[in-house]
Amino acid sequence: MANEQITFDKLPQAVGYLTEQMEQIRQMVAALQPQASPDKHRLIEIDEACKITRKAKPTIYTLARKGLIPAYKRGKKLYFYEDELLQWIESGRKQMRAMSLQEQAAEIVHGAKRKPKGGYNF
Template sequence: MENLTFDQLPQAMRLLHDKMDRLELLLTELRAPQETDAVLNVKQAAAFLHLSVSSLYVKVCHREVPFNKRGKRLYFYKTELDEWVRKGRRKTVSELQEEAGQHLLIGKGKA
């Protein structure tokens, strides 16, 4: 630690104050409750999935989409819907060709 002169004290105090503000902000962020998974009702879930409410009901009836039921009400977790959408990803032509090439190599014993 270096020795400060009387003239350097205001600047040193300002720096110390700025560092304390940053530390306080970091501690506040750490103490903040973690964001919980959003629970959506039927209308919100339909809007999130870009579906009509009736189309969403059909998917629920066929158990194609993850849902929760309490009494007569349906609820959806946003993360579960997001994961459901991601699982429906289709491979591109180039991905399919690469996969087919890998299978051919394995079949010939070159992989």
Template sequence: MYTFNELPEAVTAIANKLDVIERLLKLKNSKETEDFISNRLLTLDQACSLLKLQKSTLYSKVSRGEIPGVYKQAGRLYFKKEELLKWLEAGEKKTTTKILEEADQHLAGLKKGGVN
């Protein structure tokens, strides 16, 4: 037990220990976050390796909306690993862009007032 005169030292000791605990928690959380991101998001080079594509081919497919799970941040492309793996497993599954293009082409071919 502390006396009244020892309280300032005790509070300082507790504050120092709390600082150490906070730093350890931040370090642990940042490591877990890095692990989580590295297991979930791929860089352009990692995505090229996974998909076995050249960078230029991957860029083209991204610009045409053929690749799912693409994120742009600070001028860089990141790819959601899980979505790329599903896309690979399913073959070249149609993306939203492709489906919309096909729908537009179909609608353009319809006659006014009815169906062909």
């Protein structure tokens, strides 16, 4: 029916065919889309926490020991919640503000260090 000439008499069949094709396309698209997990509050271990944060295990252990990262310790194991880790990562974002040329110049001048004593004499 794909290459046939559609007449008024064949219109209901053509609409039915198109409806079937659309349903098949919807099913294929739904199968290809990644299934978004609505439950991000799942318990993960340190290996997956390292993948999420892109930090090494010793760094994660240090951050957990200092209380800088949301972690739960049960016995000798550390556990994390995925949504809490993502929220922790997002909370560390620095707020950038637009600075005028005068503000940038003042910041450069303020940050300039004086020459060290006993330097080279040219």
